[in-house]
Amino acid sequence: MAHHDHDHGSELSETQRRVRALETILTEKGYVDPAALDVLIETYETKVGPHNGARVVAKAWVDPEFRAWLFADGGAAITSLGYVGRQGENVVALENTPDVHNMVVCTLCSCYPWPVLGLPPVWYKSAPYRSRAVSDPRGVLRDFGVELPEDTEIRVWDSTAELRYLVVPVRPEGTEGWSEDDLAALVTRDSMIGTGLAARPEQVAA
Amino acid sequence: MNGVHDMGGMHGFGPVEPEPDEPVFHADWERRAFALTLAMGGTGQWTIDASRFAREDWAPPEYLGRTYYEMWLAGLERLLAERGLVSGDEVEAGRPLHPARPLDRVVDAPAAMRMVRSGGPSNREAPRPAAFATGDRVRTRNLNPPTHTRLPRYVRGKVGTVVLVHGAHVFPDVNAHGGGEDPQWLYTVRFAGRDLWGPDSDPTVSVSFDAFEPYLEAA
Secondary structure, eight states: OOOOOSOOSSSOOHHHHHHHHHHHHHHHTTSOOHHHHHHHHHIIIIISSHHHHHHHHHHHHHOHHHHHHHHHOHHHHHHTTTOOOTTOSSEEEEEOOSSEEEEEEOSSSOOOOHHHHOSOOHHHHSHHHHHHTTTOHHHHHHHTTOOOOTTOEEEEEEOOSSOEEEEEOOOOTTOTTOOHHHHHTTOOHHHHHTSSOOOOHHHHOO | OOOTTOOTTOOOSOOOOOOTTOOSOSSHHHHHHHHHHHHHHTTTSSOHHHHHHHHHOSOHHHHHTSOHHHHHHHHHHHHHHHTTSSOHHHHHHTSOOSOOOOOSOOOOHHHHHHHHHHOOOOEEOOSSOOSOOTTOEEEEOOOOOSSOOSOOGGGTTOEEEEEEEEEEEOOHHHHTTTSOOOOEEEEEEEEEHHHHHOTTSOTTEEEEEEEEGGGEEEO
């Protein structure tokens, strides 16, 4: 899809004008309550995001019981931490290991686990990712600067229904004894999609 | 439909370009288009499957020429027009020109909060026993409906293995077009990459998709 945006310049673009027109019409006709729009925008812009998923992963790294539950029934385990809701009704957690690397895509659109990762980034919804993730996942990983050993098994998950996938990356070496809070800071969004790895301790050192 | 939205395996789109420190929205109109789409979806005037079809049912140049939220906007305008809620002349005028049709439901702030928190699970009671079990070999049917489907082209007519069984879910192919929920068993089916992409492709790769039972037959 196109990459151009329309927020430059002072004149209203055709797109801006149409959105404004729709909001006016929908509000005046009583179809939309402006207070509801505020709730929706505030939720997805400020409250829900990959910091939620990072808590899930960090807990899975330190708590073997939670980890087992997460891979047996991802939805229930994640709900227990309060990360529940729209576009996350059925979450399957995928375990990355030194031998197996999981990567998630939605070739048809943009399906993404909102309660744990927030709204998807532009690249996830873009034609380059959607076209190549299933046919050339190693090439896509290289676009992200990630080079896996050539014998690592790569499992790509195309989320074509209402299941949502959360990748649990490998816990970085050198983090023995770390707290959940400190570990969560290593869990990047991309590592939970499978286009990245968790950050190493030296990458987040202040 | 065999639209350009069904992108798996296509060539020529170039490299993936991640944006460092990407904001959630890139312009204020994206925020508004996003929220308007969710709020109108909550009125129950259409299903999530119908809204997906409204976004994908475009000629390739139109689809590819729009950014993601421009596509959402186009889909919303189409759904509103199809249901007689907002017509094209109103969007052009920028104000209502025709009387409102009363809706059964309008999303207020508490309802928006409920939408966010509970979502809209697609799980349904199974109408019949599952035809397949984990470990079964299955072949995807060669189906090419001009209507909504979640069976991508690149997996059609391929043999794979059932790796997960998820119970019954609303069947988008029927639900998108007003045919009701028609719950169907849902499976995750995994294919060897070479069975999809040929002998020259990476032998370490496998690809799975989430398959409704009508997409599958025993292999």
